[in-house]
Amino acid sequence: MLDKLFNTSNDGILSIKRIKQLLGYPGTERFEKNPVVVIECDQDIPCNPCEDICPERAIAVGTPITNLPSVDTNKCNGCTMCISICPGLCIFVVHKNYNSTESLVYLPYEMLPLPEKGMIVEGCDRKGEPVCKARIERVIKGKKLQKTAVVAVAIPKEYFEIVRAIRF
Amino acid sequence: MKQKEARGIEMRILEHPILDISKDRKKVTIIVDGKNVDAFEGETIASALYASGIKVHRTTAKFKEPRGVFCNKGRCTDCIMKVDGCPNVRTCNTMVRDGMIVESLEGRGEWEHLYE
């Protein structure tokens, strides 16, 4: 309601243009292959758990710790380990060619209730606005994830760079 | 939304995506301005009051303005009430006890035991 009356602001939202410039962006070609990580982190925050947790050593922050994470797209196999460790919840794994019409987006989810496999929910953009229908394909929980569930949603292909949240 | 339905009118958080909410806390009853209010052992008077929707703890001496919880850590003294006959007790850092008598304060209140 508020943002309808005030001019809608884009504060706190990264534009797709900006995301494409980030070191954590795998590049358009890489998306065509297997699942790959997208790190939407654009500030020099002193933080590097993503580097530590990556079993393939595909994510690099290095020194100083305020570097933005970069991704070695050849090493990344889209294992999703980094999604729930990120304190900023800004890491996603995208499988663009999940099937002929759909992409699969893995996103962190810390709300109640958790969605269940097979549910049809709304796929939302970075502003939380619904853009398409989304089907829950997997819900990954576990002690290691410290209650940050990782939810895999199948969405129409054209939204693979847009859907970053779900609502139901 | 589901959380809200489960909660009903009480403001207790019954489930939380991150925290484990204990289900077996010991219930106690405190008497607030003559009415029984449910509370849990180990919580503060302020949180018990908030849970049952009581937000106004007192009115100020000069302008009779309402006051309630503000800093919730014992610094601002906005949330003071009369507890077991003693005025000006900070409710945000005083734990509940079964049968505790809590009363709203007007101004600086009164000392009952002074004239006993």
Added chain:
Amino acid sequence: MNNELVIIGAGPSGLSAAIEASRYGVKVLVIDENDRPGGQLFLQTHKFFGSRHHSAGVRGFQIGYNLLKEAEDQGIELLLGTTVWGIFPDLKVAFSRNTNGNDSVDAKNILIATGALEKAIFFKGWTKPGVMGAGAAQNMMHVYWVLPGEKALIVGAGNVGLIVAYQLAQAGADVIGVIEMLPRVQGYQVHAGKIRRLGIPILTSSTIQEALGDPAVEGARIVRVDEQGKPVQGSELEVACDLICLAVGLKPFDELCWSSGIDMKYMESLGGYVPIHNESMETTKPSVYVAGDVAGVEEANTAMEEGRLAGIAIAQKLEKLPDKEADQLKTEIRQRLEHLRLGTFGEERAKAKEMLVKLNSK
């Protein structure tokens, strides 16, 4: 009682210092005002930034449990529900325990780790029940499991405001928005991104004019501000809410520092007046150390590192730790601290800290 080290405040920095000092055999007593130790860590349900050394990626309250466990394993003496109200020239620490009157302990070294206090902004109706500090709301939610409001408006888009908006949503409240006086979000973009994805709007260049409702908050009137920070006529908007959370910054909880005669310096980037201290966290009053937010408002992980630094410095001073080893450890911690203060967000703080040390050497 004569303690080698008395620590005031059992938060992240106090506990870290206690653990570090007692590791080398220093007899430590930790005093805290609250009935449970851990300080503000137990309000934090989000995962922390930093590196492995700072338990990055671990949730704040979990770090709290870990610290407590470690403190317990070390057999550190804790005095809870006890308010320290004075440090006297002979290093006597005076405290009161609820209604059990006053008491005091003599200390050889004192560490003030009292943390920070929330600032407030003033607007019409700001004293109404339903207006509370962000920390107050966090405490209500995460310690006592009570929801402080059903419809919440957050004032201030710094990290605290953004986090509290997210946490309120997690606890089941309807967060109607976060408003910020300045023209851009002050906190981390990633925190802002989290709440934007939940559909929570962030309104920059706007402020609260009045808390509405009687006797408790039932709504708020917000208004846009121009570049000078003045309200724009005609842009007022009334919204319904029953909780207004003020997240407008923190200031060091410096009362003990002032009253014990430590030289203080105003540092905008550190939140207010901070005690002048040297590289080992010792203040201008010999044998009195500071660590954590009281020495400048920063993150919990810097607080823990500062605590460790002070703990080691005190162990070294008491000759429980050989100079060479201590210096080595101190250098490592300082390097880690340096790293935590890198980047856009840390730069100013790093400069301010450097200046404090310079002032101390004068």
Added chain:
Amino acid sequence: MIKIEEHNIKKNFDVIIIGGGMTGCASAYFLTKGGMKVALIEMRSICSGSSGRNGGQVIQVEGRDELSPEMCKKKNSIAAPGKKLLSELNEELDFDIEYRKNGSLDMAYSEHDEKIIKQNIDWQRDAGEDKLVYLDPADLKEFCPVFGDEIRGAKLRKDDGNVNPFRITYAFAFAAQRLGASIFTYTTVKSLITGRDKVLGVRTDKGDFLAGYGVVNATNAWTKYLFPEYPVVPCKILAFVTEQLPTIPLPAIETVTNDDFDRTPFLFYGGSQKDGNVIIGGPPVTLPESMDDHFNEDLMYDDISRFKRLYAKYWPKIKDVSLIRGWGGALGFTPDALPLVGRTRFENLYMNTGFTNGMAWCPICGQLIAEVILKNGKTSIPIDIMDPERFSGEVFDWPEKYNYTILHNYLATKHEAERSKGY
């Protein structure tokens, strides 16, 4: 808000007042009201010395042992009109100074106390004061229920009371400023500027200030540093404030007790403020090492525990109330416990200093010093007893280490000796 003056303005004034306490601010007000161009110079902030470090008790005749019928008369001659002035100040200054006539008490803890207090009442009655009564324990409890059973009775003076010392000082400062006085805070007077035969102004750390009509010293305890030839000695005294309480009928208290702490006679004072804070105070437990040490405003743990114990003992029903603040501060003592007010032997230098009993005295003495300057020495009340030059040429051997009680007793003994000489 006190308007802080810029230092680049022209520094020629009619009168310069040194000291921004109650006396200084009152003097500034009355002089400005009389048409003078006044500058008030304060080393720290307004009300930062003993004016802000006391219980606010308005007690017409304080003290016990050193009193005599003559002394009572002397003190009454200034303090009675002083109290009358206080009751008019709200209107005069357009500011609530929170003056409440809730009486004053001097309590008896022993038979000996009882005897002295009763004798005291007689003396004061002889001096024409009829508003004094002796309350026995039952009456006292009815009058004020907070007192414990330790107390054998008390002297009650109904027309005494309390003011808020901060409010009265600031009321004068605000009013003076409204009328055109300039107030310079954080400005330290280093020395006097003197001409061939008179005082011309003052030299401060922020430049010179010139005064056409005179310089008034209102520095009380700090007189020692600026004018060592005048016998005003500093005496450290402490004050503590409790949290705000429900209104209790607690009158101003000034009493001497045998405290359990060190079994020495111990003066303590107190009173409740309008907003519910109770202020209590007295001398420090440990004697200051030297005269300069009396300016040290630190508190020690022993001080605080003593006061906490004292009020737990005498006001047992409010013993759990927290003390929230405490201060040390220096007041000024003169050899006869009367202030120095009036002209000095140096032309254009005036004294308005040496107050041990401030509330009833400072405002009226501010008015009187204004009269001295404005009306060429003709005052509405005779001020001979306060003549600054009355000790001229005398040398005093003050006790080396002292507190209020010791100084009090020392002076009492001296008086006794003088009195026996006189008769």
